[in-house]
Amino acid sequence: MIEMMTEPASSCLPDAVYMLGVGGMGMAPLAIYLSQAGVSVTGWDDCLRPEMKVLLREHGVQLSPVLPDSFTLVVRSSAIGDDHELIIDARSRGASVLRRGELLAQVVQGRQLVAVVGSHGKTTTTGLLIHLLTKVGFPCGYLLGGLFRSDLSPAKYCAESPWIIAEVDESDGTVEGFAPDITVAVNFDWDHADRYAQESDLRDAFVRLFARTQDYVIIPEDCEVLNHIAPSNKALRCQSSAGFNASNSALALATARELGAEVSLSLLSDFPGIRRRQDIIGKTRGVTLLADYAHHPTEVTALLQHARSEWPGRQIVIFQPHRYTRTRQFAAEFARSLSSADDVMLLPVYAASEAPIVTGKSEAIVDASGQDWPVLTPDDLPRVLDQAIRGSRPATVLFIGAGDIDELARRFARDWQIADDWREELSLYTKLTLGEPLAGKTTLRVGGAARFYAEPDGTDDLEQLLYFAKQSNLPWFALGRGSNLIVADEGFPGLVISLRGEGFREFTLLDNGRVNVGAGLPLKRLCGLAAKQGLGGFEFLEGIPGTLGGALRMNAGAMGNWMFDVVESVEFMTPSGEIAxxxxxxxxxxxxCCNELLDSMALSAVLRSGASTPGDSIREQMDAYAGRRKESQPREPSAGCIFKNPPGNHAGKLIDELGLKGHRIGGAEVSMVHGNFIINRNRASAADVLALIRKIRAVVLRERGVELEPEALLVGHNWKDVL
Known part of the structure; x- marks a missing residue:
């Protein structure tokens, strides 16, 4: 047992500090600790999560993207490089710039430090130790490298005690600045090849740390490497039973007892756990979704074995490798670890500030496995995973990795549970998917995915979908053939509904040359069916790549004619689900524009034809219109006319006169055939198209004083926000 100092020595606390990357799991607890100790703490993080922002502000940490003039000390996360603009600014002002571990080493000087180290399991072991000491009222300060699942703070400054419990990270080399009183070494596995090129390099770092340790080195009895390198006069070997987290619990108990705390295993029964460690993020109808921080092959193996014993059904794993160097180093080991799962999907490597390495990409794990595991983009994941889960009940879905996969996992769990609830109320013939790509459903071929996408089987399911959207406070959008439409690269954050079912594609002859047409029927098909029946007057619609519903909403027109010229009546569904x-x-x-259909959805329309006309004559007229379109409109993917014609002029004419034809941004180009068309020349993004639209508008306004108004619809953004 360690003898306590009667008076805590003062540590080296700065007066003020600016912390860059303050939202990280190592930085945030340090910021909270310093703020509690009376230090003026300001920080910033480009990827600050809302809950972390609240936590930091609750503890007095100020947030500012600007470096205050008076600050002389800047601390950065190891994930932030020296080329960051704020780091360059700080050094130009003569401020000291430290890494997180370097400041922590200064802060704990003069105190009695319990340093928890190891290749994995540090945060859980530290959390268990903090929980034990808190339960028995043992006074100490602490810094956790994560967040408890409970409201317990991840850091605590304690002026009344000399003891401080802290995780010490070996990954960036700052471990060399610590000389603990007690070192708790949780385990040893070679890692961080970017710093430790060989296993012996990491082993030597542990040897040096143990030599600097003043009193005891507490290690698990079953770790061969640690037992070999721990000094015999300092080593305290800890036995543990088999089982997940058993070694972590045993180490925490042994350490607490060495500090003089009277603790027992029963005190861990209400341990709240650590976030991102076996977090159950969703559970419904035989499917359990979990998220875990594991990012080393040993951790992944242990996690999957534990999950197999705890949660039933097919095991589906989504793994995001962390760092290119680690992936290159352990590709074969990761492949072996993941092979025990029934289904495996990989995400691209989370770089954590590393430059890409060809042999360190996720594909290296796939190659080593000999399996056809897919490497999915974050946009593709919801759709593919949703399909996999629906065919695999019961199932356990594990999102594994130390990068931003946790955010992806929680978004997916939220949306998947919403969709699963909806499916319980919809017919089997209604299609409902997550993350449905929209680019291929538009004529311009750009844009991201729909958060939810549905093809209702009939009006009952359509009414139900609109009700669901309203209850979930989701925007919805009706998609026809996707012409006259630009989808943002970010996709649509709500429900996209497409009336592609046969029930919405009717074509029923009525009396007196009238016909009842479903809103989902393509205009080209409408014209063909009408021609067969000798019904003229619809020929102008033949070349418009849309459905009747879209043509009604936009009052589509061509060849001097308009959609509502041939409409007798329209049946539609209001947002509340009423049919009128x-x-x-x-x-x-x-x-x-048709104002009444901006917020409602057309279901069908009664159309009136002109005089009865022989089918051959109708087709001749359609062919003539088609020929004119081919001569005056581009064949490449486009959304149709981008701008409305200004009063007394034509948008295409203005664009042509100003020499903008052929102008290109990225893969988007102003058509040489028609100036009011933007074509997808070469894998354009929506951002390319929008940038080109802004450019055209600016030139036309500057040179002619005319402000062009977009005709194409923009989905996923508002025109006023992007122009």
Whole structure:
């Protein structure tokens, strides 16, 4: 047992510090500790999570993206390089710049430090130790390298005690600045090849740390490396039973007892756990979704074995490797660890500030496995994983990794549970998917995915979907053939509904040359069916790549004719799910807009044809219109006309006169055939298209004083926000 000092020595606390990367799991607890100790703490993080922002502010940490003039000390996360603009600014002002571990080493000087080290399990072991000491009222300060699942703070400054419990990280080399009173070495596995090129290099770092340790080195009895390198006069070997986290618990108990605390295993029964360690983030209808921080092959193996024993069903793993160097180092080991799962999907490597390494990408793990495991983008994951889960109940889904996979996992769990609840109320024939790509469903071929995508089987399911969207406070959008439409690269954050079911594609002849047409029927198909029946008057619609529903909403027009010229009445569903029918004269129709259908969804329309005409004559007229379109419109992917024609002029004419045809940004290009068309020349992004639209508008406004107004719809953003 260690003898306590009667008076705590003062540690080296700065007066003020600016912390860059303050939202990280190592930085945030240090910021909270310093703030509690009376230090003026300001910080910033480009990727600060909302809950972390609240936690930091609750503990008095100020947030500012600007380096205060008076600060002479800046601390950065090891994930932030020397080329960051704030680091460059700080050094230009003569401020000291330290890494997180370097400041921590200064802060604990003069105190009695219990340093928890090891290749993995440090945070859990530290958390267990803090929990034990808190339960018995043992006074000490502490810094956890994570967050408790409870409201217990991840850091605590204690002026009344000399003891401080802290995780000490070996990954960036700052471990060399610590001389603990007690070192708790949880385990040893070679890692961090970017710093320790060989296992012996990491082993030597542990040897040096043990030599600097003043009193005891507490180690697990079953770790061969630690037992070999721990000094015999300092080593305290700890026995543990088999089982997940058993060694961590035993080490925490042994350490607490060495500090003089009277603790027992029963005190761990209400341990809240650490966030991102076996977090159950979703559970419903035979499916359990978990998130875990494991990022070393040994951790992954232990986690999957534990999960197999605890949660039933098919085991589906989504793994995000952490760092290129680690992936290159352990590709074969990761492949072996993951092979015990029934289904494996990988995400691209989370770089953590590393430059890409070709042999350190996720594909290296796939190659080593000999399996056809997919490497998915974050945008592809929801759709693919949703399909996998639906065919695998019961199932356990594990999101594994130390990068941003936790955010992806929680978003997926939220959306998947929403979709799973919806499916319980929808017919089997209604399609409902997550993360459905939208680019391929538009004529411009750009844009991201829909958060939710549905093809209802009938009006009952359509009504149910609109009700779900309202209850979930989700925006919804009706998608036809995707013409006259630009989808943002970020996709659509709500529900996209497409009336592709046969129930919405009817074509029923009525009397007096009238026909009832479903809103989901493509216009080209409408024209063909009408021609067969000798019904003229619809020929102008033939070349418009849309559905009747979209044509009604936009009051589509071509060849001098407009959609509502041939409409007798429209049946539509309101946002509240009510079905209404109005004659055409009751609609407020204008250029490229029908006001009543902006927030409602057309279901069908009664159309009136002109005089009965032989089918051959109708087809001749359609062919003539088609020929004119081919001559005047580009064949490449486009959204159609981008801008509305200004009063007394034509947008395409203005663009042509100003020499903007052929102008290109990224893969988006102003068509040489028609100036009011932007074509997808070479894998354009929505950002390319929007940038080109802004450029065109700016030139036309500057040179002609005309402000062009977009005609194409923008989904996922608002025009006013991007122009």
């Amino acid at each position: 029918q109005l004659p055409s004269e009751d609609f407020h129709v204008e250029y490229r």
